[in-house]
Amino acid sequence: MAETLLTLQQLSKSYGPAQAVRSIDLTIEKGEFIAIMGPSGCGKTTTLRMIAGLEKPTSGEIRLRGRLMNDVRPWERDTPLVWQSLALFPFLSVQKNVEFGLKMRGMSAADRRQRAMQWLERLGIAEFATRDVATLSGGQRQRVALARALVTEPEILLLDEPMSALDAHLVVRMQAELIRLHRELGITFFYVTHSQSEAFAMASRVVIMNGGRIEQAGPAKDVYRNPVNRFVAGFVGTNNIMSGRVEAASDGRVTVATPAGRFTAPLPKANTPSVGDQVDYVVSADSIAIGPAGAANTVTGNLVSEQFIGSVVTLFIEGPSGVELRVQKPQRDVAALELEPGRPLAIGWDTANAYILPA
């Protein structure tokens, strides 16, 4: 059984009338890689800052290894943070930056020099030890920030959107680096981001926040495949969400009447809906097939536009009653179809690929 490292209990933070975090509960285990995700202003950064002691909770508790942390000053904690801006000290060399935390802990100059060099080597930037941080590239600075935070060998590392300033190709490399570090060190990573690709690529558990509340927490795959509500379904992945009314619910399947047509989904085991209920019908963009394939659910619409992101194409299709549907396919599959905007297009999906959420 995993060991609990950090617990947040009914944690709230408000600035005057504005509530940034509303009574959240979260238990974080030792060695977890947890990603907190949500739109800006959802309270994710405030939560991280409360853990670091940079904000004081309005109510609720933060416990690290059972110790109540609410009133512990930031410098008396061991919760190093990798900042969005990195916040390296520009007047110190790379090595002095890394040594900083050790110096504050009173370690002798020789010892901290040795420790700092170990970490610089581990992150592959030992050759820059004497350099001015301003002369380093984005990726190198990122590594300095990591080394500086990890040098005191903490049990938890806080990361506040640390890759938001990196170029796209560097992000992928840093993700691999973080995954490697996390595996090697076995400490907890608490990673705040608004990028789901980062979160799903690295985290073992994902927490989705919105409006200061936790909407859903769980293993990345669960959150991706089974969003618990419309917000999460809308935030995670690329889902088509249609409001509708339940027309039939039997034989393990439910039929929903939506403006775009009548569709089926598996009958949920919990919260089974009854006929007449308002529900949201969800089908993810990548599980929709193009062409009449004898699928259980079909729609014919007009292709409005195409959007290319990497090797994936998103097709925007206007269905009946003006409902917009999105279909995601690998580039090479779509190229063979010779699609043209304005042409009618038939799409379909299987019952098993859809699900319903209570409205």
Added chain:
Amino acid sequence: MSTATVDRHKPDQGSVPPEAVRPNWFGLTFGLPAFVWQLALFATPLIFLVVMTFWQVVNFRPTPALVDDNWVKLLSAGYFWDIYFRTFLYGLLAAAVASLMAFPVAYLLAFRASTNIRWLAVFLLITPFFTSYLVRTYTWKVILTGNGMVNAALGYLGLGPFAMVNNLFGTLVGYLTLVLPLVILLQLFSLAYVDRNLIEAAHNLRCGALRTVFQVIIPSAKIGLVLAATFAFILSFGDYVSPTLLGGSRPPTLSILIVDVVKSGANWPEASVIAVMMSVTLLAVCFAALIFAYGRGGRRA
């Protein structure tokens, strides 16, 4: 729904964490000394100056009292109002002349000069602030005086001599010496923030250079231009050196009046009335300038 919306370069600028912004003992150590010093030696003297206007001079010494003699005496004196309005007009004149003289230079530096030239010009314009204003004014007197350099040079051309000191011209030269570099700098900074796209757009609409200046640039930079003129007014209005040295003290300005009243009569209460009147005037001018700058048509685009 959202495909990892790319919103990379948006750092979370909360400046300092809000919990850290409430002053504590540590903060007071840094904040309090300056506060105490300025309260005791800046605010208090200025307030005391107002108190002093109600004191009396008894046996050549200012004595605590609560009389309006000084106010009545000065505000009913014709010579005071003569001096007051003259000083005010001098200030306006200096502000207007300095603004007009400075604008083409600021325009040139902002829109037609390379970054290096602009950098050099800024450096050169800062230099005068660190040279003695007294010595510069004195040197103008040497240059402009009856048989000084300018008149000597004009003499070779068969012109002059002209009276250029001990009159308004001399005073104005002094005011410009004081305010011109500052006005150019302030205008330059305000022009630098004019949206270049706006100017491009004006050119694309076949707006000539001069029309662009009057219809696009000046309205967009209005606040900075008004600020520059206001500073020119404040400095000229309160200046003692130029009207004394280059204007010949006659007719006097309010600053000269203050110094005379203090030096000859040791009549501090009366001098205080003049100083308070000056301060009130400056406040009113600043206020009017703010309203003018930010008011109607302040940001026409």
Added chain:
Amino acid sequence: MSGRRLFTLLLWCYAGAVFAFIFAPIVVSFIVSFTSDRFPTLPLGEFSTQWYEAIADDPTLWPALRRTIIVGAVVAVIATLLGFGAAYTDYRFRFFGKNFYLALALLPPTIPVVILGLAMLVFLSQIGLFGQLHSVILSHVVLCMPFAMALVRLRLSQMDPSMEAAAWNLGASEWRTMVEIILPFTLPAILSALFITMAVSFDEFAIAFFVSGFAETLPVRILAMFQGQVSPRINAIGSIVFTVTMALVILAQVALLARNPARTRLAVAKAAAGESTDHG
């Protein structure tokens, strides 16, 4: 030549004339101080150092210079200390009455020096602090502190807003962070503030005129000399003062640029060019 080119050329000529006007008194003062004429005109008199010899022999000038230097040095230290504290307070804290605080800290240079001088005279004589060297020091700190504050505040605004918290996060207390992070980061501005405040004090005559009594500083002495006779000695003193002040200002510039010349220059140039100056 197109109309636009001609227009620009005319503008350059005009700008040259305006700069000539601004620098004429500075340049002429230097020249005049080295000529033999008592009443300088054209053509210039012969080269001479007599005015410098004259001021070297003037018994009233040296004490005045000594006082000016003492005042300048003490004022620079106090004004920079107070200015640093005020700048940091503004940067870091939010509190009730902050606008009043900032007004107190920044307004003095906008008050005409004649008014400020009179106010100081009236007030200091009331509390028995009038007519001595410390009267000038007390008053000059009021005038100079805002310059120090502005310089340090400007530097602090260039600091990554997370940097101070980053130091706390790594185990440095507020005091330790002040010593290890804030002070090193603002050091160029602190040095710059020391030199600039000293230069401002060195040059200030109106307030000193009112409050110095018999403890005349050099600018007050110069003002007194005006009332006496016309003499290129004033130009000689002016040239020396100019050289000293410029040396201080250049030292301040060097201090500001020393850390990161390219970036600071670029930032200033960009600011002047109206471009955004975010670096990070």
